[in-house]
Amino acid sequence: xxxxxxxxxxxxxxxxxxxxxxxxxxxxxxxxxxxxxxxxxxxxxxxxxxxxxxxxxxxxxxxxxxxxxxxxxxxxxxxxxxxxxxxxxxxxxxxxxxxxxxxxxxxxxxxxxxxxxxxxxxxxxxxxxxxxxxxxxxxxxxxxxxxxxxxxxxxxxxxxxxxxxxxxxxxxxxxxxxxxxxxxxxxxxxxxxxxxxxxxxxxxxxxxxxxxxxxxxxxxxxxxxxxxxxxxxxxxxxxxxxxxxxxxxxxxxxxxxxxxxxxxxxxxxxxxxxxxxxxxxxxxxxxxxxxxxxxxxxxxxxxxxx
Amino acid sequence: xxxxxxxxxxxxxxxxxxxxxxxxxxxxxxxxxxxxxxxxxxxxxxxxxxxxxxxxxxxxxxxxxxxxxxxxxxxxxxxxxxxxxxxxxxxxxxxxxxxxxxxxxxxxxxxxxxxxxxxxxxxxxxxxxxxxxxxxxxxxxxxxxxxxxxxxxxxxxxxxxxxxxxxxxxxxxxxxxxxxxxxxxxxxxxxxxxxxxxxxxxxxxxxxxxxxxxxxxxxxxxxxxxxxxxxxxxx
Numbered sequence: 001x002x003x004x005x006x007x008x009x010x011x012x013x014x015x016x017x018x019x020x021x022x023x024x025x026x027x028x029x030x031x032x033x034x035x036x037x038x039x040x041x042x043x044x045x046x047x048x049x050x051x052x053x054x055x056x057x058x059x060x061x062x063x064x065x066x067x068x069x070x071x072x073x074x075x076x077x078x079x080x081x082x083x084x085x086x087x088x089x090x091x092x093x094x095x096x097x098x099x100x101x102x103x104x105x106x107x108x109x110x111x112x113x114x115x116x117x118x119x120x121x122x123x124x125x126x127x128x129x130x131x132x133x134x135x136x137x138x139x140x141x142x143x144x145x146x147x148x149x150x151x152x153x154x155x156x157x158x159x160x161x162x163x164x165x166x167x168x169x170x171x172x173x174x175x176x177x178x179x180x181x182x183x184x185x186x187x188x189x190x191x192x193x194x195x196x197x198x199x200x201x202x203x204x205x206x207x208x209x210x211x212x213x214x215x216x217x218x219x220x221x222x223x224x225x226x227x228x229x230x231x232x233x234x235x236x237x238x239x240x241x242x243x244x245x246x247x248x249x250x251x252x253x254x255x256x257x258x259x260x261x262x263x264x265x266x267x268x269x270x271x272x273x274x275x276x277x278x279x280x281x282x283x284x285x286x287x288x289x290x291x292x293x294x295x296x297x298x299x300x301x302x303x304x305x306x
Numbered sequence: 307x308x309x310x311x312x313x314x315x316x317x318x319x320x321x322x323x324x325x326x327x328x329x330x331x332x333x334x335x336x337x338x339x340x341x342x343x344x345x346x347x348x349x350x351x352x353x354x355x356x357x358x359x360x361x362x363x364x365x366x367x368x369x370x371x372x373x374x375x376x377x378x379x380x381x382x383x384x385x386x387x388x389x390x391x392x393x394x395x396x397x398x399x400x401x402x403x404x405x406x407x408x409x410x411x412x413x414x415x416x417x418x419x420x421x422x423x424x425x426x427x428x429x430x431x432x433x434x435x436x437x438x439x440x441x442x443x444x445x446x447x448x449x450x451x452x453x454x455x456x457x458x459x460x461x462x463x464x465x466x467x468x469x470x471x472x473x474x475x476x477x478x479x480x481x482x483x484x485x486x487x488x489x490x491x492x493x494x495x496x497x498x499x500x501x502x503x504x505x506x507x508x509x510x511x512x513x514x515x516x517x518x519x520x521x522x523x524x525x526x527x528x529x530x531x532x533x534x535x536x537x538x539x540x541x
Contacts (some may be wrong), residue, residue, distance in 0.1 A: 005343075006443050006450070007476030014446050017507060018514055018536040031504045036479075044500070121387065180530070 001159035016041065020058060024102060025094055028056055036060070039075075039173045040067055042108060043050075047091075054091060058102040069101045075173045076103035078149055086140025088160075088168050108168055114156035121213050128175050128260060130218045133159075134254040138165035138211060145204040148178045152202070154210035155190040156217060189213065205242040208252055212237025230259060230286055232268035318387060319523045322378045333520075337377060339448060340521055344440035346396055352433050353399050367398050381521030386530060388441065392431045442535055445521070447511035450474070456509050461504075464492060468499055469506035 006014065013033075016092070019029050020043055028045040031053075035042050040059045059072050085090065089108035111289040113133065116123070116175065133232050137159055141151055151158075151172060158171040161211075175183035182200045186192075190207035194200050216234055219226055226234070233255050241246045246252040255265040262282035264270050280287060321333035342364055349360035371377055372395060380390045457466035468488055475482045485503075489496045518535065522528040532538070 006446055006474065009478065010474050010476045011439070011443055011446065014510075015442060015536060017473070018511060019538040021538070022508060022511060028502075031500060032507065 009239075019060070021096060024056060024058075024104075025092075026095065028054065028104060030056065039072055040102075045104070047104070053107045054104050055088075055107040056102055056104050058096075059100045061078055069099070069171055070131045072101045072103070074176065076101075078172050078175050079103075079105070079145060082144050082149065082172075084140050084168055086136055086169055087144070087172075088170060108160050108162050108166075110160040110162040110168070111200070112157050113159035113161060113214075113218075116161045117156060120218075127219065131215075131256055133161065133167050133262055134211065134215045134218065135253055137169055137214070138249050138253035139255060140167070140169045141207050141211065144175070145178070145207070145249050149175050149209075150178055150202050150204060151175050151207050152185050152195065153187055153190075154207055154214055155187050156214055159214075177203060178202060182206070183234065186210065192242070194242055203242060204248055208237055208246050208249055209239075209242075210212045211249070211252065228274065229268045229270070231264045233259060233265050264281040311356060314375050317381065318521055321520075322380070334368075334377070336448070336520060340517075341391055341441060342368065343393050343444050345391075347436050347440045348392075348395065348433055349399060351436055353403070363399070363402060366402070367395060370398060376525075380523060382527050386527050387521065387523055388437075388531070392437065403524065422460075438534065445535060446483045446514065449510060449517045452509050452513040452517070453506065456513070457506065460504065462502070465502040465506045468492065468502050469510070473507070474505060483503045 016036075017033065020033070020041065022030055024030065026048075027049050028047055031044045033041055033053060034044050039290075043056045043058060045054050045056045045098060046052070057072065057075075059069055073093070076090050079087065079090045080093075088105045088108060090273065091104045091106070093101070097100050116125070117130065129246070141154065144151060149171065149172075152174045153171060154169070158169065160168045160170055162168060178184075180202045182195050182198055182202050184191075184196050184198060184205075186195055190210045190213045192206040195202075195206045195209075212234060216238060219230075219234070233252075234257050236244070236246055236255075237252055246255070251266070255267065257266050262278060264275070264278070317334060318337075319351075322332050324333075339412050345364045345367060346357070346360045349355050349363050350357060353360075353363075355363060355392075375385075376394050380387055421476075433474075453469070454466050457463055471483060471491075472488060483491070485496050487498050488494075488497045492499065494502070514535070515532065518531045519528055521533050
């Protein structure tokens with residue numbers, strides 16, 4: 001292998017790998033990179049004290065500017081405030097000798113939602129499963145909103161599906177407080193139209209829009225036709241004007257839950273036919289049993305009459 | 307081929323000034339291997355030479371440097387060895403092109419093409435970045451040779467093969483093998499793949515630092531070169 005010159009990508013990776021310390025805080029042994037984001041690199045590490053594997057997010061050397069160090073530190077503090085099953089817990093944080101900040105979090109050996117959705121059909125994932133994932137995201141982000149934190153970069157790549165099916169919202173690096181000026185942070189295709197305007201105050205409905213786009217993305221990968229209630233839910237979540245959207249993540253979560261439970265969603269007025277259809281789908285087994293029983297009883301009655 | 311480096315306790319200066327010809331030769335060989343590709347790249351970029359001509363001139367440069375003991379004049383207090391070597395190279399190339407011009411005027415065949423020099427391109431920043439990248443590639447290449455020998459010597463061929471497949475893969479991230487696929491290929495459990503890779507990376511770090519130690523004049527230069535290669539402070 002060394003007979004061939006090192007390629008440019010491999011060279012870049014090797015240099016980045018060498019930039020990572022082998023030990024952090026004399027306690028964590030780095031065991032290789034897991035991924036790289038806009039702000040830093042995430043490494044698998046072993047915590048010698050507790051003898052368990054963890055993940056360490058470390059500011060990339062070429063990005064060691066003070067504002068990014070502040071952002072990574074802010075991210076760790078935001079995460080530490082958000083204790084929720086849908087948000088990765090932070091265990092520790094600190095600064096390396098060379099000034100690079102890092103934080104230690106739970107290691108999740110999972111699959112990013114974009115990859116998960118891509119293989120949805122092969123995995124036998126139903127539309128209901130995908131909606132349940134979106135509901136879990138809505139619950140986690142809604143919890144953050146209650147504590148005054150807006151994620152601002154919701155997208156399938158920032159959600160991890162854990163080995164036990166747990167749904168974790170990651171990458172809170174551009175999260176900010178409700179009411180803070182928008183800075184255009186976010187990802188094209190998922191960012192709310194008003195979030196790109198810097199003079200606007202950050203609002204929870206920006207995350208509602210982004211999650212709506214995540215849902216649209218996931219449903220787009222699924223072949224089943226979307227019925228009117230789900231289409232209305234989607235249209236409301238991704239409305240251009242914030243005032244036409246769900247007022248909160250909790251309201252979107254409530255409608256997702258209703259749809260999953262076979263109940264009418266708040267943003268769609270059902271016709272009598274749709275109501276009957278939904279009633280039938282919801283009580284399909286009971287109705288069929290009742291119908292079968294009625295047919296048998298009728299048959300017996302007719303035979304006795306004869 | 308496995309590089310035998312000067313002892314990590316030796317500095318480049320000590321090796322170059324050694325009264326032992328073998329030590330001097332090893333140091334010069336290491337310098338040539340660490341800088342040859344960077345020198346060729348600079349000659350091609352800054353002096354507009356075709357690859358083959360740049361390789362020939364690089365060969366002449368190192369031969370002249372050894373014959374005239376240029377590198378022995380390096381003083382760490384005055385700057386990095388890399389900067390010193392670049393200055394030597396610029397002087398050498400300028401002189402080579404001057405000689406070529408003289409020969410051309412005299413009607414003899416010029417060894418170096420003046421037309422090429424006239425079209426030399428690339429800003430100082432481009433040249434510096436290119437020199438840095440090629441130097442880094444060579445230093446890591448030397449360290450990789452040592453790692454491979456290390457793996458062989460320690461009965462860890464599997465660690466080398468996994469490291470080569472994963473860390474040295476030049477594929478984009480999405481197309482690289484995963485730990486799971488490496489485990490399936492090698493018949494090792496994923497935890498063992500992780501352990502082998504961790505071992506190889508730790509050893510590689512040691513070889514890189516030893517190579518840099520052997521290529522620098524003093525502690526300050528060593529630390530500066532570790533920073534230049536990795537972007538991080540040495541531990």
